[in-house]
C-alpha cells in the first residue's frame with residue numbers, strides 16, 4: 305500500500321467532570337481551540353474535520369454530529385462523524401489518519417466529545433436501547449449485566465481473583481491523581497476500598513466502574529511535509545486496526561476478545577511490530593471497568609490469556625514498570641466521557657512520547673505506545689500505535 | 693504540553709446547582725412509541741416459544757446450530773433455512789447477582805441475569821435470560837438449568853413466555 309506518513313502535531317482537552325456547565329458544542333470548541341493553539345495553527349490551516357461522539361440518546365438530539373459541527377470547526381469544510389460506540393475515541397483518529405494518509409487532505413482536525421449528564425437522572429438508562437428490542441429488552445436488562453456477565457466468565461475461565469482485578473482500579477485512580485483533568489484521581493485508594501465498595505452487579509462493585517462524565521478532546525493530524533514545518537517533535541501514527549465480532553454476544557466466547565486480537569494484529573503488521581511485548585513501551589488499553597483493561601491486554605497480545613493481572617501484581621504495569629499501563633489514569637481515573645475518553649488515550653501517548661506529560665511522565669524516554677478502545681454492541685476493537 | 697498548562701477549560705456543576713436553581717436549565721421528556729415486526733427467523737422463534745419450544749437454526753454448510761435462529765449464517769454468509777427444536781435445558785455459561793435496576797434503582801433481592809448455553813445448540817451458543825427458584829449464593833457457572841414456562845394459555849409469543857430458568861433436578 306502506498307500511504308503517506310501522518311503525525312499528531314497538536315492536542316487539547318477539557319477537564320472531565322460529572323456535569324459540565326458548558327454545552328456539548330462549547331466543550332468541543334474548547335478542546336479544538338486548545339489543540340490548534342498548541343501547534344500554532346488556525347482554522348484556516350484545517351482542511352477537513354473528523355468528529356467522534358457516541359450515542360445520540362445521551363443528548364436527546366438526532367444527528368448529534370451535525371449539531372456539534374460548529375463547535376468542532378466544521379463550517380464550510382468536509383466533515384464526517386464516526387460512531388462505533390465506546391470504540392469511537394480510538395476510531396475517530398483512525399478516520400483522520402486515512403483522510404491524510406490517502407493524500408486527500410494535508411491537515412485534519414479530530415474532535416471527540418461526550419456530554420452524558422443531560423440524560424436524566426442517569427445516563428445508564430439510555431443504554432437500554434442497545435439491547436435487542438424483541439429478544440432481550442423484555443427482560444429489562446441493564447448495561448451493568450453485560451460487564452458483570454463477561455467479568456464473571458473471564459474470572460472463572462482463568463481462576464482470577466477479585467483482589468487482583470482491583471489492583472487495576474487502584475493503579476489507574478492513583479495515576480489519575482497526577483492528571484490535571486481527572487475526575488476520580490485518588491493517590492491513597494487501596495484494594496480494600498475497591499473490595500468494600502457497593503456491590504452493583506456481582507462481581508462488579510462501584511470502584512470497578514469508571515464514572516459517567518462530560519468532556520472533549522481534540523487533535524491536529526498532519527502530513528509529513530506540513531509536520532516538518534510545524535514541529536520538531538512529531539509523533540507518528542504507525543499502525544491502525546479495527547475489527548468487529550458478532551452482534552449475537554451470547555453466541556461467542558466471553559472470556560477472550562478475539563476482535564481486539566484481530567484489530568491489534570492489523571495495527572502491528574502496519575507498524576512492523578513483531579514482538580509487541582518488547583516493542584510497545586506504553587499501553588493505554590480501554591478500561592471502562594477494571595477487568596476490561598486485563599481482558600484487552602490479553603487480546604492485544606501484551607499478556608498471555610488469563611495472565612494480565614500479573615502485570616499489575618509484578619509492577620510491570622506501573623508508571624515506572626517495564627510496560628506502563630494507563631499512565632494517564634485511564635477511564636477509571638480520568639473519567640469516561642465515552643468518545644472523548646478514547647481520544648484522551650491518544651492525547652496521552654502524544655504527550656508521553658514528547659516527554660511533556662509532567663507528573664505523569666513515564667521514565668526512560670518511551671518511543672512507542674498503543675491505545676485501544678472497545679464498544680459498539682460489546683463487539684468492536686479499535687487500535688492505534690504511535691511512535692516517534 | 694500538559695506539563696506547561698496551568699488551567700484546563702471545563703466548568704464542573706453539581707446536582708445541587710440544578711436543585712437550587714443556580715443555573716438555568718430546560719427539562720423535557722422525549723416519548724417514542726414503536727411496533728417492531730419480528731421478522732422471519734425471530735418470528736419463528738417466538739411462535740415456537742408460544743408452543744413451549746426453544747427453536748434454533750442450523751447451517752447446512754458449517755453445521756453450526758445457533759440460538760436464537762437467524763436467516764443467515766454469519767460464518768459462511770449462506771442462508772440458514774433449517775429450524776431445529778432444541779431442549780429447554782441448558783448450562784449456565786455466566787451469571788450476575790444484580791442489585792440495581794436498569795434505571796439505577798437499588799433492590800434488596802438481586803436479579804440473576806445469566807447466559808444459558810442451550811442443550812442442542814453448538815458449544816458456547818446461549819441466550820440471555822433470568823435464573824429463579826435458586827438461592828443466589830448457590831448459583832454457579834456450569835450449573836444445569838431448565839426453563840420454567842408460563843402456563844400455555846398465558847403465553848403470547850415472547851421471550852417472557854419463559855419466566856426464568858431454575859436448577860435442573862436430574863432424574
Ligand SMILES: [Zn+2]
Nearest residue numbers: 751754765768
Ligand atoms: Zn455456516
